[in-house]
Amino acid sequence: MAKAKKLTSEDRILWGKVARTTRPLPGRMDELAEFEEPKPEPQPEKLPMPVIKEGKSLAEAFGAAPPEAPKKTARVHHPLEKPVKRKLAKGHLAIEARIDLHGMIQSEAHGFLLHFLMRAYDRGLRHVLVITGKGTSLGSDGALKRAVPLWFSLPEFRMLISSYEPAARNHGGDGALYVRLSRPRGMTP
Template sequence: MAPERKDKERKLSTEDRILWGRVAKSARPMPGRMADLEAFEAALAAEAENEEKTRAAKAATAPAAVDTQNAQTSAKQPSGQHHPFERPVKRKIAKGRLALEARIDLHGLIQSEAHGMLLDFLLRAHSRGLRHVLVITGKGSSMGSEGALKRAVPLWFSKPEFRFLISSYETAAQHHGGDGALYIRLSRGKGEKL
């Protein structure tokens, strides 16, 4: 008798999710298999949400006493919350006085392709020390489109794999894509000066 496999219990690491995103970019579902792909993506999203809930529960039950050195270290790390751009910064970007250092165009892609490409793009931009980038999602105004990426991308930013890469984001100015694009401010890397 073969030993029972426990593949269902295995959780994907961040690296596995990134790898899946890269594979998904290059693959097209077979006709009639889109439902399977969507179910798999839903399972990945549910798994990430469960991990986040578990972390939050562990943090809530952790002892309240924290030594001052740990408190100082955690104060220097990004909080994972995204704040809106300051008006002067958004104005400078919109007028071209503050450069957008990179851009990615996701419109026309399915969510699994876009997720992997966006994560890869933001990881590379963050590792290069870039600060302001443009993400074009598209407005979803074409016939039969509901603007899936326009709605999904901001939701992805709260997921663990994106959360600490991004400091803030805001809808772009009209000439940069308006409702179909986002200005992203990447968080600073460790040891970067303000």
């Protein structure tokens, strides 16, 4: 007989979503409620407060090392400047490449987009158009429309991209993004 497996919190959440789409058999409502309620996390053990002698810092009293200087934060993408977006929308600033992700599943689109952006970055391109599609099936936003901006914060994309913004209507509107690529190191404007 197989050993009973404990469900992780992610499994419980997923099971709760599935369970809400069905109707329970009579008398089974208690078991369903068990999966919907998150289990409380154990509270950390409270340690006794140390006696701090005169001349000692709080960190020394706890036996900790002095705090380090704050580390450099991860690169943050800023929106395109309004004049740049306006020039892109009117065609006064060239869109040097474009990729259309319509009809792709997320795993496929992720790989294609990363490869496209890496090639554009290596070629020294500055402004590209990423078409995700609006994906308005059943009133929800499309999966790629939601996912692509999240991917841009991942380490593999973060260093390639300087900024991004939703495109103008003539370039796809909400279903596309203007992306400004970072300049390769050592390259001057």
